[in-house]
Amino acid sequence: SAxxxxxxxxxxxxxxxxxxxxxxxxxxxxxxxxxxxxxxxSLTLIATANQGSEATYESGFVIDKFPISRPNLxxxxxxxxxxxxxxxSIYLCSVELSGETQYFGPGTRLLVL
Amino acid sequence: DAKTxxxxxxxxxxxxxxxxxxxxxxxxxxxxxxxxxxxxxxGPQYIIHGLKNNETNEMASLIITEDRKSSTxxxxxxxxxxxxxxxxxxxxxxxxxxxxxxxxxxxxVSP
Numbered sequence: 001s002a003x004x005x006x007x008x009x010x011x012x013x014x015x016x017x018x019x020x021x022x023x024x025x026x027x028x029x030x031x032x033x034x035x036x037x038x039x040x041x042s043l044t045l046i047a048t049a050n051q052g053s054e055a056t057y058e059s060g061f062v063i064d065k066f067p068i069s070r071p072n073l074x075x076x077x078x079x080x081x082x083x084x085x086x087x088x089s090i091y092l093c094s095v096e097l098s099g100e101t102q103y104f105g106p107g108t109r110l111l112v113l
Numbered sequence: 114d115a116k117t118x119x120x121x122x123x124x125x126x127x128x129x130x131x132x133x134x135x136x137x138x139x140x141x142x143x144x145x146x147x148x149x150x151x152x153x154x155x156g157p158q159y160i161i162h163g164l165k166n167n168e169t170n171e172m173a174s175l176i177i178t179e180d181r182k183s184s185t186x187x188x189x190x191x192x193x194x195x196x197x198x199x200x201x202x203x204x205x206x207x208x209x210x211x212x213x214x215x216x217x218x219x220x221x222v223s224p
Contacts, residue, residue, distance in 0.1 A: 001159070033211065042200075043157065043214040092156050094212075101147075102212055104156035 002027055002095050004105035012111045013083055020079045021108045023093035028073035031096035034066070037107075038089045046091075049076050083112045117201045122219040125195075131188040133218050135201030138182040145206050146177060148186045150197040151217070157200065160186065164206065191222045 003026040013019050023032065034046040046066055047055040055068040069077045080087050088111050094104045118136040125131040137146065147162040161168055161175045163184075168175045174187040188195055200217040204210050 004156075042216055043212075045211055045213075048211065090154065094156075100206070101159055101162065103159055104149075106156045107154070109154070 002029070002097060002103045004093065004095060004103060006091075006093060006105040006108050008108060009106065010109040010111075012113065015084050015112055017083055018079055018081045019083065019110060020077050021091050021093075023076045023078070023105055025074050025095050027097075029095040029097065030073070032070060032076045033094045033096070033102065034068060034076075034078045035092040035094065035104075036089045037092065043092065046078070080110065083110075085112045088112045117203060117215055119199070119201050119215065119218045121216065122221070125188075125191045125220060125222050127193060127222055127224050128190055131191040131195065131220055131222070133186040133188075133199050133201075133220065134183065135186070136183045137201070137203050140181050140203050141205075143206050144203045146175065146181075146184050147202045147204060147212070148173070148175065149200045149202065149212075149214075150195075151200070152194075152197040157214075160199075191220075193222050193224065196220060196222045 005024045007022045032049045035043045037043045045058050046061045047057045049055045049068050049070040051070050051073050065081050067079045090107045090109050092107045094102045096102050145162050145164050148160040149157040151157045160172050163175045177184045198217040198219050200214050202212050
């Protein structure tokens with residue numbers, strides 16, 4: 001398995017501002033993923049992030065709103081830009097090991113006022 | 114990826130076995146069955162996965178029917194800490210394919 005940490009664990013932000021969420025893993029991984037979980041809902045994939053290439057976004061998510069960086073094999077960031085109350089969610093990163101199993105971080109709980 | 118169907122909720126008495134069913138009638142030959150659980154507002158936790166043979170690890174057992182159209186996750190001795198939403202997901206083996214989460218089953222373990 002992998003040990004994954006996320007920062008911050010939670011935050012309260014004002015609308016119109018941006019928040020950058022960090023994801024750190026204790027081993028080198030090729031694939032990292034970012035998910036969103038809106039209140040009372042299941043997880044939805046935002047994008048897939050490979051080191052050294054542009055992130056691939058799912059339908060309904062755009063780079064201008066959710067820019068992602070993947071500078072090395074153990075780290076990634078997701079920025080939630082120009083936030084509105086509808087962005088209040090749990091944001092989760094996950095990593096793929098050996099092309100077979102994904103492991104998830106603890107999540108970042110975001111409340112936008 | 115194939116679609117899965119799970120009951121929205123189940124109850125289980127502490128110490129008893131919890132048997133969580135999942136239907137995946139359109140599963141393809143190269144798709145695995147994965148189980149994750151999410152304890153309130155935490156990140157999903159990987160439990161187990163399998164292709165066609167039954168699998169067991171320290172957390173649970175996975176029983177897949179011979180036709181692979183359904184499976185059952187078994188928690189042999191449920192505890193209060195097993196209260197969580199359990200997700201059954203099918204995905205293509207290898208190739209770093211994505212996970213598609215449905216609504217899952219809310220398992221409530223009671224004293």
